[in-house]
Amino acid sequence: MIEAILWDVDGTVAETERDGHRRAFNQAFQMANVPWRWNEQYYGALLAVSGGRERLLHDMRLQEHAPIEPGDREQLAERLHRLKNELYADIVAQGHLKLRPGVRELIDDCVQARVRMGIVTTTSRCNVDALLSSQLGDQWKSMFSTIVCAEQAPKKKPHPQAYFLALQALRVPPAAALAIEDAPAGVAAAQAAGVPVIVTRSHYFAATQPPAELARGVLAAGPSLGSALGWSPTADSGETRIGLEQLHRRWSSANMHPCA
Numbered sequence: 001m002i003e004a005i006l007w008d009v010d011g012t013v014a015e016t017e018r019d020g021h022r023r024a025f026n027q028a029f030q031m032a033n034v035p036w037r038w039n040e041q042y043y044g045a046l047l048a049v050s051g052g053r054e055r056l057l058h059d060m061r062l063q064e065h066a067p068i069e070p071g072d073r074e075q076l077a078e079r080l081h082r083l084k085n086e087l088y089a090d091i092v093a094q095g096h097l098k099l100r101p102g103v104r105e106l107i108d109d110c111v112q113a114r115v116r117m118g119i120v121t122t123t124s125r126c127n128v129d130a131l132l133s134s135q136l137g138d139q140w141k142s143m144f145s146t147i148v149c150a151e152q153a154p155k156k157k158p159h160p161q162a163y164f165l166a167l168q169a170l171r172v173p174p175a176a177a178l179a180i181e182d183a184p185a186g187v188a189a190a191q192a193a194g195v196p197v198i199v200t201r202s203h204y205f206a207a208t209q210p211p212a213e214l215a216r217g218v219l220a221a222g223p224s225l226g227s228a229l230g231w232s233p234t235a236d237s238g239e240t241r242i243g244l245e246q247l248h249r250r251w252s253s254a255n256m257h258p259c260a
């Protein structure tokens with residue numbers, strides 16, 4: 001039996017990147033009188049860098065108006081990142097970001113079946129608080145047995161630090177857990193910690209085709225937990241969404257026939 005479900009946040013629990021973090025970064029640039037703007041496509045490429053502050057520092061290496069001194073860059077990145085997180089909370093509070101289909105249902109399945117859940121993200125804690133309290137209510141923290149964010153896991157995905165911390169907190173062996181991720185860095189982090197993983201493809205990582213993901217040892221990949229269509233391996237007939245039962249089935253058959 002799966003002992004714990006480990007949730008990634010950005011892209012997996014909600015589509016937060018394009019219309020959440022990216023928008024907030026651009027508002028922060030404007031408010032701080034910085035001439036940069038990240039368009040949708042450019043931001044997609046920047047997502048190869050995990051962590052908002054790290055993303056800013058990475059981009060500054062390419063921007064001609066960026067401060068020259070490393071200390072000045074650090075300071076600017078810090079300031080822009082703090083501002084971005086405040087603006088992100090406003091965007092969330094305005095109701096622009098919703099849970100992805102099937103997420104609430106799977107959370108409810110887990111609560112009902114007493115399968116523990118963890119949040120395993122390299123996003124700042126304030127962003128997780130903003131999103132989950134708006135979508136799950138003030139009692140959201142009681143639904144998760146462990147919450148690992150950037151503050152506890154400064155080594156960002158694909159480093160497995162966040163997964164190691166969550167497993168340790170839950171006292172669950174990696175193979176007894178199941179991670180839900182949307183992006184290659186998250187998949188790599190879960191796998192490096194020995195945690196089986198399924199992929200719900202998100203806006204920025206929609207192009208990765210299931211055979212490639214399965215070849216890399218992902219248990220299953222599909223467009224969303226809210227529909228049984230388009231999953232690989234294909235869902236059983238009669239399934240309408242990917243709930244806890246479906247996950248148990250996929251997870252158990254993989255444990256019987258582990259990927260080489």
Ligand code: XBP
Pocket residue numbers: 008009010011017021049050051052053081120121122123124125127150157183186
């Ligand atoms: C997603 C990230 C984050 C967010 C921005 O993490 O890489 O950097 O894009 O959040 P995950 P911060 O997929 O692990 O949820 O600005 O707080 O870093």
